Amino acid sequence: MIRAFLFLLVCSLRNRVSIRLKRLRRPQYLISLLVGLAYIYFVFLHPFHWNGSREPHTNLAPDPNFFPIAEPAFALLLFGAVVSQWLLPGARRALFSEAEIQMLFPAPIPRQALLHYHMAKAQPGILFGTCITTLVAATGTLAPHAGYFFVGLWIVYTFLYLCRVAIFVARKALRTLGLAEWKLQAGMLGFLFFAAASTVVWSRWFLPEPGQTGVPAPAEAIPWFLRITGSGPAQFLLLPFQWMVRPALASAPAQFALRLLPAIGILASVYGCLRLSRVQLGEMFPSAAPAKPHSGAKTASGEIRRVHRRPPFRLAAEGAPSTAIYWKNLILAGRFSLRRIIVFIAGLFVMLAAVKTLLDGNASAIVGSVAAALAGFFILLGPIVFREDLRTDWKNLDILKTYPIHGRGIVLGEALAPSAILGFLECASLFIALWLLPAAGSIPWGFGDRIFIGLAAALLLPPISLVGILVQNATVLILPGWVHLGREHQQGVEAMGQRLISSIATALCLLLFALPAMLLSAALFFAGYRAMGMPILIPAATAASLTLLLEASAFILWLGRLFDRYDAAYEG
Amino acid sequence: MIEVDGLARSYHSIEAVKDLSFRVEPGEVLGLVGPNGAGKTTTLRCIVGIIPPTRGDVRIDGQSILKNPIAAKRNIGFMPDEPRLFEHLTVLEHLQFTARVYGVADFERKAQDLLVELELTGQTDSLPGELSRGMKQKLVIACGLLHSPENLVFDEPLTGLDPLGIRRMKQTILGRARAGAAVIVSSHLLHLVEEICGRIMILKEGRKIFHGSLEEISRSLPELRGSADLEEIFLRVTRNPDSEGQGK
Numbered sequence: 131m132i133r134a135f136l137f138l139l140v141c142s143l144r145n146r147v148s149i150r151l152k153r154l155r156r157p158q159y160l161i162s163l164l165v166g167l168a169y170i171y172f173v174f175l176h177p178f179h180w181n182g183s184r185e186p187h188t189n190l191a192p193d194p195n196f197f198p199i200a201e202p203a204f205a206l207l208l209f210g211a212v213v214s215q216w217l218l219p220g221a222r223r224a225l226f227s228e229a230e231i232q233m234l235f236p237a238p239i240p241r242q243a244l245l246h247y248h249m250a251k252a253q254p255g256i257l258f259g260t261c262i263t264t265l266v267a268a269t270g271t272l273a274p275h276a277g278y279f280f281v282g283l284w285i286v287y288t289f290l291y292l293c294r295v296a297i298f299v300a301r302k303a304l305r306t307l308g309l310a311e312w313k314l315q316a317g318m319l320g321f322l323f324f325a326a327a328s329t330v331v332w333s334r335w336f337l338p339e340p341g342q343t344g345v346p347a348p349a350e351a352i353p354w355f356l357r358i359t360g361s362g363p364a365q366f367l368l369l370p371f372q373w374m375v376r377p378a379l380a381s382a383p384a385q386f387a388l389r390l391l392p393a394i395g396i397l398a399s400v401y402g403c404l405r406l407s408r409v410q411l412g413e414m415f416p417s418a419a420p421a422k423p424h425s426g427a428k429t430a431s432g433e434i435r436r437v438h439r440r441p442p443f444r445l446a447a448e449g450a451p452s453t454a455i456y457w458k459n460l461i462l463a464g465r466f467s468l469r470r471i472i473v474f475i476a477g478l479f480v481m482l483a484a485v486k487t488l489l490d491g492n493a494s495a496i497v498g499s500v501a502a503a504l505a506g507f508f509i510l511l512g513p514i515v516f517r518e519d520l521r522t523d524w525k526n527l528d529i530l531k532t533y534p535i536h537g538r539g540i541v542l543g544e545a546l547a548p549s550a551i552l553g554f555l556e557c558a559s560l561f562i563a564l565w566l567l568p569a570a571g572s573i574p575w576g577f578g579d580r581i582f583i584g585l586a587a588a589l590l591l592p593p594i595s596l597v598g599i600l601v602q603n604a605t606v607l608i609l610p611g612w613v614h615l616g617r618e619h620q621q622g623v624e625a626m627g628q629r630l631i632s633s634i635a636t637a638l639c640l641l642l643f644a645l646p647a648m649l650l651s652a653a654l655f656f657a658g659y660r661a662m663g664m665p666i667l668i669p670a671a672t673a674a675s676l677t678l679l680l681e682a683s684a685f686i687l688w689l690g691r692l693f694d695r696y697d698a699a700y701e702g
Numbered sequence: 703m704i705e706v707d708g709l710a711r712s713y714h715s716i717e718a719v720k721d722l723s724f725r726v727e728p729g730e731v732l733g734l735v736g737p738n739g740a741g742k743t744t745t746l747r748c749i750v751g752i753i754p755p756t757r758g759d760v761r762i763d764g765q766s767i768l769k770n771p772i773a774a775k776r777n778i779g780f781m782p783d784e785p786r787l788f789e790h791l792t793v794l795e796h797l798q799f800t801a802r803v804y805g806v807a808d809f810e811r812k813a814q815d816l817l818v819e820l821e822l823t824g825q826t827d828s829l830p831g832e833l834s835r836g837m838k839q840k841l842v843i844a845c846g847l848l849h850s851p852e853n854l855v856f857d858e859p860l861t862g863l864d865p866l867g868i869r870r871m872k873q874t875i876l877g878r879a880r881a882g883a884a885v886i887v888s889s890h891l892l893h894l895v896e897e898i899c900g901r902i903m904i905l906k907e908g909r910k911i912f913h914g915s916l917e918e919i920s921r922s923l924p925e926l927r928g929s930a931d932l933e934e935i936f937l938r939v940t941r942n943p944d945s946e947g948q949g950k
Contacts, residue, residue, distance in 0.1 A: 441795060445799065446802070447798070447802055447806050448807060451802060451803045451804075454799050458799050461790050461791060461795070462788065462789070462790050526786055528747070528782065528786065531752040532750050534772045534773075694771070698752050699713060
């Protein structure tokens with residue numbers, strides 16, 4: 131059996147490499163590979179500085195102040211990663227591919243052999259991830275010793291992988307017992323709430339608080355964080371995760387060996403549980419099932435099918451056909467119904483009011499800072515992350531091409547859903563930040579000022595999101611090889627190069643598009659600020675927003691023409 | 703009416719379809735047959751506007767798919783062999799979506815009729831992941847028929863259907879043709895083609911080698927003495943001379 135699996139793994143790997151090599155005949159892939167390699171060389175391996183001096187490249191020395199916080203911080207990250215595997219839909223996906231289920235499961239192969247095959251199959255990805263992370267960390271302040279870091283990280287990634295399998299098995303076992311999907315989710319959320327609440331209570335009662343005003347200075351915040359994670363409930367919760375990350379942060383052989391033992395122990399226990407479990411490793415959901423009486427019904431095996439959720443709005447049979455594509459993509463993105471949005475906004479208000487009134491200034495500042503960071507993330511990386519547009523619909527290109535819709539209608543319909551979602555999230559994050567962040571520096575940050583800044587942002591952010599999404603969709607139409615299409619995740623050095631080029635191109639295009647709008651709004655702002663004060667932000671933002679929308683319209687027309695001319699035979 | 707005029711399509715250096723011309727009149731069912739790689743699917747994809755032809759043109763009710771694609775596509779329905787569906791849209795939502803795309807005014811009534819005709823009434827709230835292969839195929843066909851196109855293109859329409867489904871599908875195709883639709887059916891199921899198609903076109907290596915009724919094709923092969931069925935004709939005309947020589 132081992133030989134058969136080995137044959138399958140080696141042949142698959144060989145053919146994958148061969149396909150990648152053949153792909154390099156196309157210029158865009160070759161250029162991407164070269165850029166990816168150049169990036170790795172200059173950023174991680176180049177022995178000289180960028181300024182061309184022939185001084186040896188010295189890695190940033192590991193920061194001794196960083197290590198005390200690194201262990202609990204990484205443990206917290208690892209805990210978050212494990213919990214997210216339970217909460218996110220990825221955990222409900224089958225462990226094996228359709229082909230594997232069809233060919234391996236009917237064969238007389240014991241469950242353990244399937245488990246070992248799955249583990250072996252995961253290793254190339256784990257090793258690749260370990261290498262890349264070590265390359266990144268070894269040039270920074272994270273890794274005291276590259277070798278120990280590599281081994282430690284491999285253990286962490288293997289642990290994460292085993293946790294994914296274990297979570298799949300546990301979910302399946304619980305659902306076979308009749309527990310509904312929402313109960314599993316609610317159970318985990320309840321556990322998280324209990325853990326967070328007990329930590330807050332513990333820290334309030336037993337730990338001295340940092341300064342009461344303003345954002346906590348790092349000097350105060352770090353010891354505060356260490357006290358919270360090093361005592362009480364948080365310590366117990368994070369302990370196994372701390373054991374897992376410790377080997378990666380070791381600096382001496384003896385320390386590494388001592389730290390290795392508990393980590394290996396935890397890894398072995400997760401593996402042992404998986405081995406002893408009798409739960410079948412096949413798919414969680416049946417691929418095909420008979421008639422379904424209503425949503426959320428159980429199958430004969432006790433498994434629960436995907437729940438049908440309400441569409442975002444009622445789609446009339448007549449009207450602009452691009453609205454149909456917008457409607458479809460909103461559903462695919464997770465069904466953003468009006469009712470859900472209202473509930474979300476109401477919940478947000480209650481939560482923010484609670485944070486503002488019940489907690490101290492530090493908590494408000496922290497939540498506000500996180501929200502501001504989130505807003506920045508959505509603006510810069512949102513168009514790359516939110517991809518329910520031509521990028522995921524590319525697999526349906528054949529269907530889209532048969533529709534009696536102009537290319538511009540298809541492009542507009544495709545871009546609207548992610549832009550709307552992004553615009554909403556950006557505005558929500560900024561709203562939270564503006565509400566909670568304390569006054570800082572010379573900016574007055576009065577209530578009225580915040581209102582004007584918020585309104586200006588609400589006017590500006592949706593068109594910016596639309597342009598960002600259009601840039602991504604333009605890449606699909608112009609250079610489909612440079613953007614990750616569909617849901618399948620691409621790996622490899624050239625994929626990294628493609629992503630890098632795509633990110634740089636997106637940033638440059640966004641800047642190019644935003645330039646006229648920025649100049650116009652800046653001119654309006656400086657001309658009218660003395661006379662009007664902060665309210666001038668509104669006309670300035672309106673002018674910028676209209677400029678961006680005008681540019682977006684021209685962009686859509688051009689992309690539409692590209693779509694109409696696109697030959698689906700080559701890239702579809 | 704579907705008119706194909708001098709259609710040719712190349713993939714890099716390979717010419718998949720070579721100078722193909724034919725027309726399908728209203729009420730006619732044309733069977734498109736040929737061995738694997740003969741250019742059937744490429745021809746169909748060119749006809750419905752998924753890929754542009756390298757040369758030639760296709761006209762749907764007089765509208766060129768190249769010069770006036772929107773008007774041409776509005777009056778054609780394509781049922782592909784592989785049912786591709788939007789994974790988070792239910793059966794009914796697929797129909798709603800298609801209705802909006804094609805601007806179907808009386809969507810509710812037409813959708814209800816189609817759901818009954820294709821036996822999908824109990825599945826309206828099902829997601830594609832919950833449907834069998836045959837059900838998915840039926841949903842694709844329902845979406846293709848919703849706007850009552852007068853030109854229909856079926857690529858392997860019976861794949862995955864149960865015997866009752868097969869019978870109903872044949873009735874659906876013939877019913878639409880009787881109502882005046884021009885229909886093209888591409889299939890490897892020669893008995894189906896023989897049963898429902900008034901005219902047959904045999905493709906080989908991208909070229910049309912026979913086009914006409916079964917009797918006409920049969921008459922053009924005197925060695926068969928006019929009594930052969932489509933399977934025999936197909937095997938005789940598409941047989942590779944090299945392999946025939948080796949067989950002998």
